Amino acid sequence: MALILNEEQIMLQDAARNYLRESAPVSHLRQLRDQGSIEGFSRELWRDMADMGWTAILVPEEFGGLAYGYTGLGIVLEECGRTLAPSPLLATALTGVTALTLAGSKQQQAELLPAVAAGSHLLALACDESARHRPAQVASTAESVDQGYLLQGSKTAVVDGHIADTLIVNARTSGGISLFLVPADSAGVTIERYPVLDTHAAARVIFDSVKLPAGSLLGELDEGQDLLDRVLDAARTGAAAEMLGIAQEAFARTVDYLKQRKQFGVPIGSFQALQHRAAHLYAEIELCKSVVLKALQTLDEDPLDAAEAASLAKAKLCETAHLATTEAIQMHGGIGMTDDFDIGFFLKRCKILEHLYGDRYFHQDRFARLQGY
Amino acid sequence: MKELESFRKETRAWLEANCPESMRHPYGSEADACWGGRNWTFQSKDQRTWLERMSAKGWTVPAWPPEYGGGGLNSRQVKVLKQELARIHARPPLESFGVSMLGPALLKFGSEELKKQHLPPIARGEIRWAQGYSEPNAGSDLASLQARAEDHGDHYLLNGSKVWTSYGDLGDWMFCLVRTGFEAKKHEGISFVLFDMSTPGLSTRPIKLISGKSPFTETLFENVRVEKNQVVGQVNQGWTIAKYLLTHEREMIGDSSQLRAGSIPISQAAIRALGTDNGILADSLLRPDIAQLEMDARCFQLTVERARDEVKAGVSLGAASSMFKYYGTELNKRRYELLMSINGSDSLIWEGDAGRDGYLPKSWLRTKGNSIEGGTSEIQLNIIAKHILGLPG
Numbered sequence: 227m228a229l230i231l232n233e234e235q236i237m238l239q240d241a242a243r244n245y246l247r248e249s250a251p252v253s254h255l256r257q258l259r260d261q262g263s264i265e266g267f268s269r270e271l272w273r274d275m276a277d278m279g280w281t282a283i284l285v286p287e288e289f290g291g292l293a294y295g296y297t298g299l300g301i302v303l304e305e306c307g308r309t310l311a312p313s314p315l316l317a318t319a320l321t322g323v324t325a326l327t328l329a330g331s332k333q334q335q336a337e338l339l340p341a342v343a344a345g346s347h348l349l350a351l352a353c354d355e356s357a358r359h360r361p362a363q364v365a366s367t368a369e370s371v372d373q374g375y376l377l378q379g380s381k382t383a384v385v386d387g388h389i390a391d392t393l394i395v396n397a398r399t400s401g402g403i404s405l406f407l408v409p410a411d412s413a414g415v416t417i418e419r420y421p422v423l424d425t426h427a428a429a430r431v432i433f434d435s436v437k438l439p440a441g442s443l444l445g446e447l448d449e450g451q452d453l454l455d456r457v458l459d460a461a462r463t464g465a466a467a468e469m470l471g472i473a474q475e476a477f478a479r480t481v482d483y484l485k486q487r488k489q490f491g492v493p494i495g496s497f498q499a500l501q502h503r504a505a506h507l508y509a510e511i512e513l514c515k516s517v518v519l520k521a522l523q524t525l526d527e528d529p530l531d532a533a534e535a536a537s538l539a540k541a542k543l544c545e546t547a548h549l550a551t552t553e554a555i556q557m558h559g560g561i562g563m564t565d566d567f568d569i570g571f572f573l574k575r576c577k578i579l580e581h582l583y584g585d586r587y588f589h590q591d592r593f594a595r596l597q598g599y
Numbered sequence: 600m601k602e603l604e605s606f607r608k609e610t611r612a613w614l615e616a617n618c619p620e621s622m623r624h625p626y627g628s629e630a631d632a633c634w635g636g637r638n639w640t641f642q643s644k645d646q647r648t649w650l651e652r653m654s655a656k657g658w659t660v661p662a663w664p665p666e667y668g669g670g671g672l673n674s675r676q677v678k679v680l681k682q683e684l685a686r687i688h689a690r691p692p693l694e695s696f697g698v699s700m701l702g703p704a705l706l707k708f709g710s711e712e713l714k715k716q717h718l719p720p721i722a723r724g725e726i727r728w729a730q731g732y733s734e735p736n737a738g739s740d741l742a743s744l745q746a747r748a749e750d751h752g753d754h755y756l757l758n759g760s761k762v763w764t765s766y767g768d769l770g771d772w773m774f775c776l777v778r779t780g781f782e783a784k785k786h787e788g789i790s791f792v793l794f795d796m797s798t799p800g801l802s803t804r805p806i807k808l809i810s811g812k813s814p815f816t817e818t819l820f821e822n823v824r825v826e827k828n829q830v831v832g833q834v835n836q837g838w839t840i841a842k843y844l845l846t847h848e849r850e851m852i853g854d855s856s857q858l859r860a861g862s863i864p865i866s867q868a869a870i871r872a873l874g875t876d877n878g879i880l881a882d883s884l885l886r887p888d889i890a891q892l893e894m895d896a897r898c899f900q901l902t903v904e905r906a907r908d909e910v911k912a913g914v915s916l917g918a919a920s921s922m923f924k925y926y927g928t929e930l931n932k933r934r935y936e937l938l939m940s941i942n943g944s945d946s947l948i949w950e951g952d953a954g955r956d957g958y959l960p961k962s963w964l965r966t967k968g969n970s971i972e973g974g975t976s977e978i979q980l981n982i983i984a985k986h987i988l989g990l991p992g
């Protein structure tokens with residue numbers, strides 16, 4: 227598989243870039259924040275995304291989807307990263323759909339996927355129980371009871387938990403870990419929205435003796451850990467794609483500024499101290515482009531073997547997008563610290579994504595383990 | 600696709616039959632590399648056999664046209680050949696500046712006569728080339744070079760000196776930048792010329808390096824005769840060729856600082872030296888740095904692949920070779936720093952077989968030159984800043 231986009235993918239990239247530049251530039255996010263948006267995204271924008279088919283990219287054709295693959299969705303997420311367009315694409319269209327297509331029964335798929343593809347149903351993966359991502363440490367339980375399960379426990383940092391219609395939850399069952407589809411309005415589910423630093427929100431979710439029918443089990447009983455890892459690896463790759471957009475945009479804005487801003491009678495971009503840091507960052511971003519594309523292609527071509535590429539991509543993007551956004555602030559000087567100026571939004575969104583589904587330390591460790599050390 | 604698969608099959612079978620067993624291991628010391636040339640003494644019969652068999656197939660330069668000693672393979676076939684060589688950990692049959700530097704420049708800028716004269720002996724490993732670029736006062740600022748070639752009708756007489764000539768004492772021929780235009784601006788009076796290093800008036804003086812070896816020389820010219828038919832391209836327009844060659848040199852240096860054919864990944868070296876405990880390296884201090892290096896190296900390798908795929912799709916690499924040179928060499932320095940740490944005090948042993956005759960510390964010292972030779976890291980960053988990012992001078 228050549229590490230380049232094909233013509234169709236390039237067309238999708240252009241279309242996404244043009245649409246987002248028009249309809250969801252950074253000022254769109256700023257406006258949501260200034261309005262005190264509770265949901266953290268615009269339903270109107272989301273409808274447009276659904277109309278363009280973005281919500282259906284991963285959905286199989288038999289359920290009204292496009293079955294266009296991760297590379298396609300990754301391209302769109304990268305463009306969303308460039309303009310910081312907030313939407314449930316990552317949580318619903320990528321993470322949620324991955325879980326349903328990998329493990330959903332025909333009935334579960336038929337019930338949920340068409341609505342997801344149409345943009346009318348939102349999903350959220352509720353897997354973290356501690357502030358640091360440790361997906362194998364699970365205290366929540368789902369006890370087998372008469373014709374179903376009894377779910378008990380709590381989750382934190384649930385992306386889009388405050389807007390989801392269905393939650394995907396991992397819990398301990400008699401012989402292992404299992405995943406469940408939990409309607410957000412089930413009796414006993416409490417969802418506490420909390421704002422996070424980039425004007426998005428997340429949620430803590432408490433499950434207090436939630437009764438689940440037998441049909442809510444996603445995949446095989448007790449076999450949920452491997453499934454969760456695969457879902458997470460897709461989610462990590464999606465997050466890395468978004469960070470690639472953030473890194474490139476923050477860098478492009480910085481390089482522009484280096485050419486415009488004058489001090490000592492010359493553009494600051496003529497100072498070699500800044501040139502070399504910019505050139506180094508350029509090199510790191512080139513590496514990022516390769517590793518994200520590789521991880522997306524691996525999800526499409528070789529999905530059973532995607533763990534290493536996903537960790538590699540997430541770790542590298544955590545490192546480089548962080549560097550790009552922090553250098554962006556520094557090289558803009560004082561104006562970079564002002565709220566009126568957009569560059570700070572990139573730093574904030576990047577920090578959220580750095581923490582999401584494992585930071586660079588988590589993935590560095592996982593990468594080493596996968597190599598046998 | 601099918602053709603490629605049958606090419607793979609044939610290649611695999613041919614390599615199985617023709618690559619001597621002793622050539623299927625990583626280099627154990629510098630002496631294991633085969634450089635060829637008039638004065639070469641083969642280290643073993645296998646080393647000679649391997650070179651002869653590969654060059655007879657044109658596979659020392661698989662992508663060159665057959666009429667110049669190449670294999671005439673397309674880029675997909677070259678990739679397959681490389682994969683198959685790596686599969687059996689085969690050593691390169693030939694290390695050569697002729698192959699990696701002069702060849703591409705001659706193929707692009709050389710006359711038919713020069714190509715016919717010089718390329719086949721390069722492919723066969725019969726003539727070893729040295730690079731005469733740097734001078735005592737022209738390093739990073741290469742275009743300020745002063746070696747003077749004066750016009751004497753059908754030939755030039757060359758006076759001046761070059762420095763840091765890698766293997767200058769073992770070279771048979773030199774490709775050299777000389778000043779032929781004395782009034783012109785510094786970039787416009789340079790010619791790219793070729794001459795036999797046994798020409799009277801040429802002498803070399805060894806320069807000993809920190810790695811102990813002395814494969815470097817100062818190269819002195821006193822009325823050295825250079826034939827006019829050995830000018831590559833146009834007189835006074837050598838700078839374009841010089842830069843083109845440098846992009847190849849940089850790719851080669853960036854590339855070869857990646858895993859050499861047959862060498863083992865650093866994690867394997869670490870596991871061997873330090874052991875594991877429940878699948879985790881038994882040294883929690885070094886582990887993060889090793890993982891980070893391996894991740895960066897993997898991302899870099901993917902970028903090399905992506906660039907090749909882009910070139911195939913018609914996008915030119917251009918100034919990006921500076922990025923590969925910069926990143927690849929800095930990675931290699933990090934790799935050797937870590938190898939030194941992994942091997943602890945054993946890495947300090949300079950002589951004797953237990954320390955494999957100091958191969959590690961000598962290699963470590965040698966890597967310090969990676970970010971200097973072929974244009975320093977700082978120069979590569981300057982090029983990226985100006986020519987890729989468009990930052991002001």
Ligand SMILES: Cc1cc2nc3c(=O)[nH]c(=O)nc-3n(C[C@H](O)[C@H](O)[C@H](O)COP(=O)(O)OP(=O)(O)OC[C@H]3O[C@@H](n4cnc5c(N)ncnc54)[C@H](O)[C@@H]3O)c2cc1C
Nearest residue numbers: 730731732733738739763764765968971972973974975977
């Ligand atoms: C192992 C090795 C093999 C070599 N083999 C050959 C060979 O075969 N043939 C050949 O012709 N040459 C060869 N060279 C020479 C090599 O190309 C030069 O050493 C190199 O170009 C640097 O030139 P210099 O040594 O004069 O250093 P200088 O140019 O004096 O540089 C000294 C320091 O100043 C920095 N510097 C210089 N200019 C700038 C600038 N504009 N901005 C920022 N920093 C700057 C450099 O980066 C460096 O850190 C070899 C060198 C080495 C180390």
